[in-house]
Amino acid sequence: MPTKLMRLGFDDRILSNKHFQPIALNDNTVGFNLGVYLNYYRGVAISCIDKLELSVNGKSVPEHFICVVINEKKFTVAQLKDLYSEFWGIRNKIDLEVYNGGLPPGEHDIELTLELRNPYMRFAPRVYGMFDSSAHKTMTLAQEVKTL
Amino acid sequence: MPTKLMRLGFDDRILSNKHFQPIALNDNTVGFNLGVYLNYYRGVAISCIDKLELSVNGKSVPEHFICVVINEKKFTVAQLKDLYSEFWGIRNKIDLEVYNGGLPPGEHDIELTLELRNPYMRFAPRVYGMFDSSAHKTMTLAQEVKTL
Amino acid sequence: MSDVVDFGVSLYGFTENWINNPEYQLEDMFRELQQLGIKKFEIVGSQVFSDYPLPKQEEIDQILSLCKQYDVEPFSYGGYIDVGRYSDHDMTDQEILNEVTYELLTAHRLGCPMMRGGAVPNHLLKPVAQMAEFYNVRIGFEVHAPSKPGDANIQETLAAIKETGSSHLGFVPDFGCFITKPNPLMVERYLSLGADKALIDFIVANRHTGFNEDTMSEKIKSMGGGDAELYAISELFGFLSFAESADLEGFKSLLPYSLYFHAKFYHIGEDCVETTIPYKELLTMIAESDFSGTIMTEYEGHCFYLNDASEQIERHLKMEKEILSSLAA
Amino acid sequence: MSDVVDFGVSLYGFTENWINNPEYQLEDMFRELQQLGIKKFEIVGSQVFSDYPLPKQEEIDQILSLCKQYDVEPFSYGGYIDVGRYSDHDMTDQEILNEVTYELLTAHRLGCPMMRGGAVPNHLLKPVAQMAEFYNVRIGFEVHAPSKPGDANIQETLAAIKETGSSHLGFVPDFGCFITKPNPLMVERYLSLGADKALIDFIVANRHTGFNEDTMSEKIKSMGGGDAELYAISELFGFLSFAESADLEGFKSLLPYSLYFHAKFYHIGEDCVETTIPYKELLTMIAESDFSGTIMTEYEGHCFYLNDASEQIERHLKMEKEILSSLAA
Numbered sequence: 007m008p009t010k011l012m013r014l015g016f017d018d019r020i021l022s023n024k025h026f027q028p029i030a031l032n033d034n035t036v037g038f039n040l041g042v043y044l045n046y047y048r049g050v051a052i053s054c055i056d057k058l059e060l061s062v063n064g065k066s067v068p069e070h071f072i073c074v075v076i077n078e079k080k081f082t083v084a085q086l087k088d089l090y091s092e093f094w095g096i097r098n099k100i101d102l103e104v105y106n107g108g109l110p111p112g113e114h115d116i117e118l119t120l121e122l123r124n125p126y127m128r129f130a131p132r133v134y135g136m137f138d139s140s141a142h143k144t145m146t147l148a149q150e151v152k153t154l
Numbered sequence: 155m156p157t158k159l160m161r162l163g164f165d166d167r168i169l170s171n172k173h174f175q176p177i178a179l180n181d182n183t184v185g186f187n188l189g190v191y192l193n194y195y196r197g198v199a200i201s202c203i204d205k206l207e208l209s210v211n212g213k214s215v216p217e218h219f220i221c222v223v224i225n226e227k228k229f230t231v232a233q234l235k236d237l238y239s240e241f242w243g244i245r246n247k248i249d250l251e252v253y254n255g256g257l258p259p260g261e262h263d264i265e266l267t268l269e270l271r272n273p274y275m276r277f278a279p280r281v282y283g284m285f286d287s288s289a290h291k292t293m294t295l296a297q298e299v300k301t302l
Numbered sequence: 303m304s305d306v307v308d309f310g311v312s313l314y315g316f317t318e319n320w321i322n323n324p325e326y327q328l329e330d331m332f333r334e335l336q337q338l339g340i341k342k343f344e345i346v347g348s349q350v351f352s353d354y355p356l357p358k359q360e361e362i363d364q365i366l367s368l369c370k371q372y373d374v375e376p377f378s379y380g381g382y383i384d385v386g387r388y389s390d391h392d393m394t395d396q397e398i399l400n401e402v403t404y405e406l407l408t409a410h411r412l413g414c415p416m417m418r419g420g421a422v423p424n425h426l427l428k429p430v431a432q433m434a435e436f437y438n439v440r441i442g443f444e445v446h447a448p449s450k451p452g453d454a455n456i457q458e459t460l461a462a463i464k465e466t467g468s469s470h471l472g473f474v475p476d477f478g479c480f481i482t483k484p485n486p487l488m489v490e491r492y493l494s495l496g497a498d499k500a501l502i503d504f505i506v507a508n509r510h511t512g513f514n515e516d517t518m519s520e521k522i523k524s525m526g527g528g529d530a531e532l533y534a535i536s537e538l539f540g541f542l543s544f545a546e547s548a549d550l551e552g553f554k555s556l557l558p559y560s561l562y563f564h565a566k567f568y569h570i571g572e573d574c575v576e577t578t579i580p581y582k583e584l585l586t587m588i589a590e591s592d593f594s595g596t597i598m599t600e601y602e603g604h605c606f607y608l609n610d611a612s613e614q615i616e617r618h619l620k621m622e623k624e625i626l627s628s629l630a631a
Numbered sequence: 632m633s634d635v636v637d638f639g640v641s642l643y644g645f646t647e648n649w650i651n652n653p654e655y656q657l658e659d660m661f662r663e664l665q666q667l668g669i670k671k672f673e674i675v676g677s678q679v680f681s682d683y684p685l686p687k688q689e690e691i692d693q694i695l696s697l698c699k700q701y702d703v704e705p706f707s708y709g710g711y712i713d714v715g716r717y718s719d720h721d722m723t724d725q726e727i728l729n730e731v732t733y734e735l736l737t738a739h740r741l742g743c744p745m746m747r748g749g750a751v752p753n754h755l756l757k758p759v760a761q762m763a764e765f766y767n768v769r770i771g772f773e774v775h776a777p778s779k780p781g782d783a784n785i786q787e788t789l790a791a792i793k794e795t796g797s798s799h800l801g802f803v804p805d806f807g808c809f810i811t812k813p814n815p816l817m818v819e820r821y822l823s824l825g826a827d828k829a830l831i832d833f834i835v836a837n838r839h840t841g842f843n844e845d846t847m848s849e850k851i852k853s854m855g856g857g858d859a860e861l862y863a864i865s866e867l868f869g870f871l872s873f874a875e876s877a878d879l880e881g882f883k884s885l886l887p888y889s890l891y892f893h894a895k896f897y898h899i900g901e902d903c904v905e906t907t908i909p910y911k912e913l914l915t916m917i918a919e920s921d922f923s924g925t926i927m928t929e930y931e932g933h934c935f936y937l938n939d940a941s942e943q944i945e946r947h948l949k950m951e952k953e954i955l956s957s958l959a960a
């Protein structure tokens with residue numbers, strides 16, 4: 007557990023198999039959903055997200071394709087830094103809605119880079135311990151569709 | 155209804171008589187609560203609050219005495235500008251908790267200055283129509299105590 | 303009476319009760335619609351929801367369940383684009399597009415085929431049209447007083463809409479554009495606030511003789527006017543403005559691109575005749591056009607804090623039906 | 632056995648189940664406490680609540696209702712001060728004071744007489760003490776590995792606490808400070824990750840011979856070490872650090888200012904003996920002091936992802952009781 011980017015072993019919960027789903031709008035597939043949990047022992051404010059990047063099947067997803075859903079509110083990746091009043095509870099899922107036109111059924115290689123400030127672990131002015139909630143796994147797109 | 159500071163006539167609801175209450179902590183009176191509604195026909199994000207000032211019995215209340223409660227979250231007056239993700243619904247009350255040590259029972263002269271951006275009424279870059287949710291009235295401190 | 307035109311009611315008409323009476327609920331509005339024999343309604347998101355632009359699922363579900371119960375249906379979603387929501391910057395183009403998408407999503411979740419759109423810059427209309435098509439919600443940009451259809455900026459928007467080639471963009475003309483004199487209730491109110499009758503008459507008579515809000519205010523002050531008269535000026539040059547004459551030519555140009563109408567009114571007497579807006583001309587033009595769709599009754603008498611929406615809306619619907627019947631006859 | 636010392640259990644000990652098992656609820660924890668015969672517990676706000684630092688009333692009510700049902704009581708509130716919550720600045724002094732107040736409020740709403748406080752700068756201790764007195768919640772600042780009681784900064788905080796003259800500030804010594812060797816489970820884990828036994832032995836033997844994390848990493852790389860060894864270094868110089876010797880003198884200096892204790896442990900065998908922390912010495916010192924209050928069992932074996940909290944906590948409580956009984960005998 008490096009203090010610089012602490013990585014706990016609650017890895018398997020980060021990407022929710024159940025919530026890796028197609029997103030449909032009026033019967034057209036418009037993207038996919040990725041349910042994400044924290045790899046940590048407590049929750050933090052959304053403003054503690056320092057880095058959020060996504061690759062699918064080896065290809066980086068442009069930031070403007072991603073809509074972040076937290077507490078039933080939607081945000082852009084660029085807005086996350088502002089959201090000190092939205093708490094990401096350790097048992098709460100956030101969703102990344104990726105409007106890329108959808109993915110074919112079956113297996114996909116999902117690589118999420120997610121690094122967060124550990125907000126109580128301050129080493130120096132503006133220097134904090136970080137924790138790593140990144141995940142890389144091959145996932146099967148769920149059958150159940152998330153309809154908008 | 156000046157377009158520069160539009161003032162609708164839903165004045166009477168701005169300061170809630172019922173929620174002008176003493177605040178007690180462990181049986182000590184530590185301040186008072188002021189329940190506030192918008193003088194408007196629709197809600198706006200908290201970040202639209204442009205000015206919030208309070209005077210009690212002719213005396214200005216220092217900003218650091220005021221805690222703003224919205225959606226069960228608490229903020230300082232200085233933080234309000236950041237809160238674009240907290241919506242102040244037209245039927246929702248916010249509370250100003252004023253930690254001034256309390257007020258004697260009976261009548262008090264309450265003057266709230268509350269000016270907000272009308273977020274869809276843009277006249278020029280960064281120039282918006284404003285609306286006025288200020289209120290000035292003599293109110294009787296409720297008997298029912300708000301306990302922390 | 304035209305069988306391609308039907309009627310809806312905007313819940314915005316119930317504002318007075320909604321704001322001032324904590325007991326009054328959406329359910330009461332739906333009950334009123336049912337009593338009026340009206341199915342289609344407009345709902346203004348920022349007015350009815352506790353969260354906006356994206357209401358919680360619980361709020362949506364509650365509305366849909368009530369609609370079922372009272373046999374009414376959300377027809378148009380009253381959106382805005384709160385470009386001033388951020389305290390440190392006006393919304394960027396990308397933020398505006400996101401905001402439009404959030405509004406479309408709410409309209410879609412409510413099952414509204416139409417949405418009243420807020421101010422979107424013309425250069426964004428192409429991506430907005432595309433998004434409206436994805437959601438299959440048609441966006442009508444409201445043309446509202448003090449604008450009128452023939453204004454240069456409205457005509458530019460019309461051209462930009464045409465250029466998209468999309469069936470999913472259009473207008474919602476608000477009949478308040480066609481007011482040609484202040485409502486008698488307004489004048490009464492200024493007088494009750496202490497305004498001088500002669501000064502109010504001067505303001506009304508000279509609304510279109512070259513003054514703007516500032517120069518009229520100076521003029522009236524020099525004539526001895528005070529707060530009440532200045533208040534009247536700010537309204538009569540602002541959101542309660544009236545036109546020199548009803549811009550019916552302009553209206554004609556928007557008709558083929560009108561998705562539905564805000565049949566705005568402030569007061570109708572017992573005779574069921576609106577005296578400040580040329581309803582007969584407007585409805586005739588609609589009936590003679592290719593338009594088929596909905597005329598949405600939009601009562602705004604609550605700006606005089608009258609709590610008579612039910613009565614007024616009933617009179618308005620009666621007036622509309624009488625006019626259209628007389629045309630068909 | 633001392634009758635002025637009692638035992639509590641931190642719910643933090645159930646972390647493994649709480650994080651990995653969505654079915655596992657607070658209610659299950661309370662049931663476990665009841666089975667262990669334990670009433671007092673510590674609860675970590677940022678771990679159990681969906682909103683933090685101010686949970687919604689619904690969440691508080693739910694906990695209080697369960698407490699009643701299972702006859703347990705919130706004793707200490709595990710607060711933090713999230714000074715890094717804002718992305719653009721470290722919390723200012725005023726913001727820290729507000730944050731402390733929010734934490735005190737939550738502790739108060741839960742009915743906790745104690746709160747584990749986060750890092751508050753010494754120059755703020757006077758206003759913090761005053762606030763703690765208003766709320767009548769005593770704040771204990773945790774002394775946690777790799778810090779130890781005798782460290783200069785801890786002793787400075789001690790002096791600052793004394794200077795406030797307040798009975799409402801103190802310490803929560805975490806027994807993890809007194810670990811003098813790595814837990815065998817840790818070493819096993821490094822080996823399972825591919826670390827070389829000889830290199831791990833070198834790291835452990837030289838933890839206190841002048842290396843820091845960086846120089847030890849360089850040294851181990853030069854000796855052929857890789858990721859697994861570097862990982863071990865980062866833990867053994869970080870939150871799983873162990874001391875050269877247990878700083879019992881330092882502990883003595885904190886004892887009169889200790890509000891309660893985090894009786895930390897990672898693993899206890901079937902014989903109910905903890906082998907890396909001088910529990911007998913620590914409990915003896917507590918029993919012989921003027922302390923009266925609660926020793927809070929804080930299991931942290933979940934950092935090895937063991938799901939054996941119930942068994943381990945039971946062993947721990949048994950060990951503590953045996954030691955204290957033997958002293959009384």
Ligand SMILES: [Mn+2]
Pocket residue numbers: 444446476564566600
């Ligand atoms: Mn309208």
Ligand SMILES: [Mn+2]
Pocket residue numbers: 773775805893895929
């Ligand atoms: Mn501890």
